[in-house]
Amino acid sequence: MLRWIVWRDLMLAWRRRADMLSTVFFFVIVVSLFPFGIGPETELLRKIAPGVVWVAALLASMLSLSRMFANDYQDGTLEQLLLTPQPLYLVVLGKTLAHWIIAEVPLVLIAPLVGAQFDLSNETLALLFVSLLVGTPVLSLIGSVGAALTLGLRGGGVLISILVLPLYIPALIFGAGAVEASIMGLSPAPHLYLLGAFAIVSAIFSPWAAAAGLRISLE
């Protein structure tokens, strides 16, 4: 059942590739603005790189969050999903997984490339990749709660950011912290473990909260 939901959402995303690409372009452009703005001060660039890339990833995922349930809501397929004989928890988990693959994985893959503008070592770039890989599921999971709660509201996009961005802060601290630690020659492992733990906790609670949010939004 889960695989049908994921497959369905991936197919829909493929038919609307432009939406997916706009998120990636946004991420690339925001990250690239900093080296242009700051100039060739490699020391400073290296220092801010982890934070900049992570913040850009958070903002880029904001762009796609409002679409997570909104399209299905408008054409009535969300109602039908709520009426399928399977736990709504699984439906939401499937849609969140699809969102991660569609909106976050491209960012994770391209991050080492855009990170290269900040004069980072190969090792640091690899760690940037790993920290985003571990941390981005958190963005989709917590984001799903915000998307479910703001469904059908006018100006929902802004409201999602206000609701969700503060909840992203732990992921930002540990994700960027892991990369910073490696730049300073320390072990990034503690940060990554905490980030992983945060991802697991949100995987358990977010779908449940988002399911409750959807039920309320569709009443």
Added chain:
Amino acid sequence: MRGDRRLFSELDFAVSPGTLVQLTGPNGSGKTSLLRILCGLLAPAEGEVKWQGANIRSLGEEYFTSVTYLGHRHGVKDELSAVENLRISNALNGIEVSKQRARAVLEQMGLAGRELLPARLLSEGQRRRVALARLLVCDTTLWLLDEVMTSLDKGAVALVRSLIENHLANGGIAFVATHQELGLPDTLTRRLELTT
């Protein structure tokens, strides 16, 4: 209750297998709300809905194996073709439909030759037919159909009528909110008129 307004109260009825309940009433009298309460999307402010003696709230997902709800929003994805729409919506309900079967069903719904077009290229009535094709595949007992006749031509209305007739003959129950006469025998039909 919708907002502060009480739509209906003291509504008490039981429906036995093989019955069609035709819901009528002016716009805004609560036909859609009643259907959404019956399928469990909306919680009633007071009272309860029972299915085979058990409250549908306690039945949870199990109840949904017996119900098909078609709302006035089609539930048809614009980006997907008719075949894909039909196969995916059924797969999510636990029914695997082969491509050949999906094509056969859509042909029966009068969509021959248009099965592979993205649904956004179809007309309103054709999209409605794609949504209705689900009724041919599902094996649920309770059908809740909300204004499904709108934008259908005469042929399609006759098709829906025969679908409902078949369903009732097989011991199914159908709730239909519509102002059109379905023309089914009075012995099978119960009318429920809501007032504002």
